[in-house]
Amino acid sequence: MIPAAFDYVxxxxxxxxxxxxxxxxxxxxxxxxxxxxxxxxxxxxASPSVLVDIGRVKDLSYIRDAGDHIAIGxxxxxxxxxxxxxxxxxxxxxxxxxxxxxDNQVRHRGTIGGSIAHGDPASDLPATVLALGGSFVVKGPKxxxxxxxxxxxxxxxxxxxxxxxxxxxxRVPKITGAKVSFQKFNRRAQDWAIVGVAAWxxxxxxxxxxxxxxSTPIRASTVESAVASGASAADAAAHAADGCEPPADxxxxxxxxxxxxxxxxxxxxxxxx
Amino acid sequence: MTINGQxxxxxxxxxxxxxxxxxxxxGLTGTNVGCDTSSCGACTIHMNGESVxxxxxLAVQADGQALTTIEGLAKDGVLHPMQEAFRQNHALQCxxxxxxxxxxxxxxxxxxxxxxxxxxxxxxxxxxCRCTGYHNIVKAVLAAASN
Ligand SMILES: Cc1cc2nc3c(=O)[nH]c(=O)nc-3n(C[C@H](O)[C@H](O)[C@H](O)COP(=O)(O)OP(=O)(O)OC[C@H]3O[C@@H](n4cnc5c(N)ncnc54)[C@H](O)[C@@H]3O)c2cc1C
Ligand code: FES
Ligand code: FES
Numbered sequence: 140m141i142p143a144a145f146d147y148v149x150x151x152x153x154x155x156x157x158x159x160x161x162x163x164x165x166x167x168x169x170x171x172x173x174x175x176x177x178x179x180x181x182x183x184x185a186s187p188s189v190l191v192d193i194g195r196v197k198d199l200s201y202i203r204d205a206g207d208h209i210a211i212g213x214x215x216x217x218x219x220x221x222x223x224x225x226x227x228x229x230x231x232x233x234x235x236x237x238x239x240x241x242d243n244q245v246r247h248r249g250t251i252g253g254s255i256a257h258g259d260p261a262s263d264l265p266a267t268v269l270a271l272g273g274s275f276v277v278k279g280p281k282x283x284x285x286x287x288x289x290x291x292x293x294x295x296x297x298x299x300x301x302x303x304x305x306x307x308x309x310r311v312p313k314i315t316g317a318k319v320s321f322q323k324f325n326r327r328a329q330d331w332a333i334v335g336v337a338a339w340x341x342x343x344x345x346x347x348x349x350x351x352x353x354s355t356p357i358r359a360s361t362v363e364s365a366v367a368s369g370a371s372a373a374d375a376a377a378h379a380a381d382g383c384e385p386p387a388d389x390x391x392x393x394x395x396x397x398x399x400x401x402x403x404x405x406x407x408x409x410x411x412x
Numbered sequence: 413m414t415i416n417g418q419x420x421x422x423x424x425x426x427x428x429x430x431x432x433x434x435x436x437x438x439g440l441t442g443t444n445v446g447c448d449t450s451s452c453g454a455c456t457i458h459m460n461g462e463s464v465x466x467x468x469x470l471a472v473q474a475d476g477q478a479l480t481t482i483e484g485l486a487k488d489g490v491l492h493p494m495q496e497a498f499r500q501n502h503a504l505q506c507x508x509x510x511x512x513x514x515x516x517x518x519x520x521x522x523x524x525x526x527x528x529x530x531x532x533x534x535x536x537x538x539x540x541c542r543c544t545g546y547h548n549i550v551k552a553v554l555a556a557a558s559n
Contacts, residue, residue, distance in 0.1 A: 140448045141427060141428075141432070144425065144426075145426055145427060146426065147426030147470070149472070173469065173470065174450070177450075177470070178449060180427075181429075181450075182448065182449075190426065192472070192473065194473060218462075242453070242537045242539075243463055243519065243520065243523075243535055243537075244453065244463050244464050244465045244516065244519075244538045245450075245465070247459075247462040247463060248465075248468070248469065328537035329538050
């Protein structure tokens with residue numbers, strides 16, 4: 140399958156990307172790794188008239204120690220997140236989750252910024268950054284603003300990013316020494332999770348994110364409060380599906396997804412014990 | 413861009429997929445297309461030394477980059493060690509997935525020269541073999557790793 144025709148513009152800076160978005164408005168789409176966008180274009184589920192290629196904006200590809208958090212450039216590839224020694228030391232959950240995205244070839248091209256901006260509740264990284272209490276730096280024509288992950292994911296494939304804004308940086312607080320677990324349940328290799336769980340625990344503090352359990356990535360705050368008040372993994376996990384309205388599809392019914400969430404959260408918390 | 417060390421330059425529409433550029437504009441038909449959904453890996457090539465699915469890259473994104481396809485592996489009529497390992501271990505049946513498997517397998521060993529069997533299986537999860545000859549493919553990759 141071949142995408143519908145579009146104009147192609149390659150930019151070499153974040154400012155140039157924003158300028159293109161301002162010029163072309165809603166007709167333009169940013170192209171990062173292309174591993175969510177190109178499959179949609181090939182199936183003609185999307186047909187923007189202009190693609191603004193930010194794939195070569197080199198200064199948006201980095202992983203930096205910023206004191207209490209690690210700052211990751213939006214154009215950093217999944218593979219670089221997966222193998223980063225700095226992340227393995229301070230936020231190993233994110234490196235672990237990046238290693239679960241798709242397959243080797245996908246991880247060589249796909250970027251963390253593309254995954255976050257796409258905002259797919261079935262993707263691994265949005266729920267992970269949410270569980271970590273991360274935040275996002277975005278740049279628009281009026282300058283920069285920072286959005287907490289908890290305010291960013293607003294609906295199915297819908298985020299707080301405006302059409303003329305670019306995501307530039309992902310910030311994740313350090314949880315050095317935390318125990319972490321990433322549980323991904325699927326039936327086929329390389330596939331998205333039917334249900335996934337990203338969890339970390341450091342003393343009485345914990346974070347639990349759910350993949351594919353609603354129209355957005357979800358933070359299981361009832362589970363986190365149960366953990367904080369000393370509940371066992373099994374007792375805390377019993378709340379995993381509280382308030383979730385997961386989708387039903389060929390792979391799983393609503394009830395089955397709720398069951399999976401409880402089982403996978405229990406396994407994750409046991410691994411973090 | 414260069415493909416297997418040779419410069420290729422063609423005017424194409426922005427929507428041209430890299431795999432079609434390689435096959436149709438450059439006439440290198442070893443790289444296959446096996447799906448519409450970025451799943452099968454038959455189109456795997458190397459871009460700047462890393463395995464990528466060329467059906468999910470635009471030709472314009474590869475502008476100026478160094479690519480290697482299956483045709484670029486054998487040197488002076490001598491098969492690349494991975495090709496030879498596939499041959500010795502009967503790691504192909506119909507052969508459709510083979511170019512992509514070989515490219516993915518070489519990429520895998522570049523990143524992890526001594527993988528366990530499980531790591532090989534995980535490392536090749538982006539490549540499907542419809543003849544389901546996975547067992548011998550894994551054997552071939554392990555053999556190539558131990559040589
Ligand atoms: C075969 C296959 C299997 C996969 N399996 C998984 C999986 O198991 N788990 C998983 O989580 N993901 C999976 N993915 C998706 C993969 O993670 C994508 O790489 C990622 O979701 C998108 O990143 P990208 O850089 O490719 O973005 P693109 O496809 O380039 O862009 C995606 C969207 O985000 C926008 N965008 C990109 N960058 C920015 C930015 N900096 N600022 C604002 N908007 C931006 C684009 O305009 C577009 O709308 C898979 C993909 C494939 C092809
Ligand atoms: S043709 Fe590229 S993954 Fe199937
Ligand atoms: S040998 Fe036939 S598809 Fe793999």
